[in-house]
Amino acid sequence: MRLPRLLFAFLLLGCLAPAAWAQVPASAPGSPYAVVVPVTDTSEAQRDGAFATALAQVLERVAGGQDLRSKPGYEDALKGAPGLVKQFQYQRAGSGIVLQVNFDPGAVRRLITQIGVPAAGVKPPVLVLVHGSDGGLLGKDALGALAQAATARGYQLAYPEPSQLPEASAVASADPTALAIIAQRYHTGLILVGNLKGGSADWTLVSGGKPQTWSDQAVSTDALLSDAGGAAADRLGQQLNVIGAGISSGKLWVSRVDSAQAYANLLGMLRAEPAVQQVDTLAADNDGFLLGIKASMPPAALAAGLAAGGRVIQGAPHAGADASLQWLH
Numbered sequence: 520m521r522l523p524r525l526l527f528a529f530l531l532l533g534c535l536a537p538a539a540w541a542q543v544p545a546s547a548p549g550s551p552y553a554v555v556v557p558v559t560d561t562s563e564a565q566r567d568g569a570f571a572t573a574l575a576q577v578l579e580r581v582a583g584g585q586d587l588r589s590k591p592g593y594e595d596a597l598k599g600a601p602g603l604v605k606q607f608q609y610q611r612a613g614s615g616i617v618l619q620v621n622f623d624p625g626a627v628r629r630l631i632t633q634i635g636v637p638a639a640g641v642k643p644p645v646l647v648l649v650h651g652s653d654g655g656l657l658g659k660d661a662l663g664a665l666a667q668a669a670t671a672r673g674y675q676l677a678y679p680e681p682s683q684l685p686e687a688s689a690v691a692s693a694d695p696t697a698l699a700i701i702a703q704r705y706h707t708g709l710i711l712v713g714n715l716k717g718g719s720a721d722w723t724l725v726s727g728g729k730p731q732t733w734s735d736q737a738v739s740t741d742a743l744l745s746d747a748g749g750a751a752a753d754r755l756g757q758q759l760n761v762i763g764a765g766i767s768s769g770k771l772w773v774s775r776v777d778s779a780q781a782y783a784n785l786l787g788m789l790r791a792e793p794a795v796q797q798v799d800t801l802a803a804d805n806d807g808f809l810l811g812i813k814a815s816m817p818p819a820a821l822a823a824g825l826a827a828g829g830r831v832i833q834g835a836p837h838a839g840a841d842a843s844l845q846w847l848h
Contacts, residue, residue, distance in 0.1 A: 579672070646677045652715050664740075667748070733750065
């Protein structure tokens with residue numbers, strides 16, 4: 520049985536004149552529980568199919584990018600997508616129609632638990648700094664193909680503020696100062712830097728302070744951007760989508776924690792991480808701390824996930840530690 524509020528919203532939207540529909544780009548809003556998907560019409564079959572597609576994206580986001588398709592109960596969960604919808608709205612997008620869907624956060628989190636997936640937390644957005652063939656920085660409207668490819672894989676994008684553009688070369692070289700500024704402004708340690716050159720492009724993905732570079736060729740700019748979204752998701756997935764079968768114990772070294780406030784902020788960050796079950800301080804040396812960690816993922820994977828948030832970057836190996844981080848702010 521349909522939720523009354525959903526039926527009412529649908530009937531109300533169906534009565535609206537086309538001119539009253541909003542003109543919006545087909546990209547997901549900022550909330551991890553909100554998705555925009557294309558539809559061909561406003562029929563019930565199309566709407567339910569869109570709900571299932573949207574829920575699949577949201578589940579992947581909230582599960583930290585894990586592939587849930589093989590999990591028991593996953594297909595049944597998608598069939599029940601209409602019951603998890605909090606709000607939806609049809610909108611105009613160019614010459615077509617899209618459906619903006621907002622799911623109930625509590626219901627989605629409960630569903631993740633029922634499927635049997637350990638808490639991993641929602642990934643931070645990927646800040647995109649892409650320059651066109653003329654050297655100019657491309658804005659959100661020009662990066663639709665990149666956003667669509669990334670969103671389909673569970674990653675959201677962030678765009679630089681025109682008045683405070685990061686220095687792309689400093690970011691691509693993983694300069695700690697540049698990364699700290701980005702983390703404070705955009706709350707992420709994931710940055711994709713691109714340079715388009717006609718039918719080719721050079722890309723640098725910075726994740727947790729470590730850059731990865733590659734080049735690509737394609738028949739069109741949209742194809743280059745779409746390929747980049749998929750390639751970035753693949754590389755991030757290898758680092759971040761690691762979930763252990765149970766609770767792992769290990770030791771984490773964090774350096775450059777140069778004040779009592781920084782130490783308190785570090786502990787606060789760790790205890791707020793959904794994957795972390797327990798944190799104990801084992802030793803201190805100058806501005807570094809050796810921490811005992813119990814988490815739902817191995818220490819190296821935990822370190823990569825923490826660095827993706829931007830407040831730390833991965834550091835050099837340290838004796839006695841399973842993984843190392845450097846505090847940024």
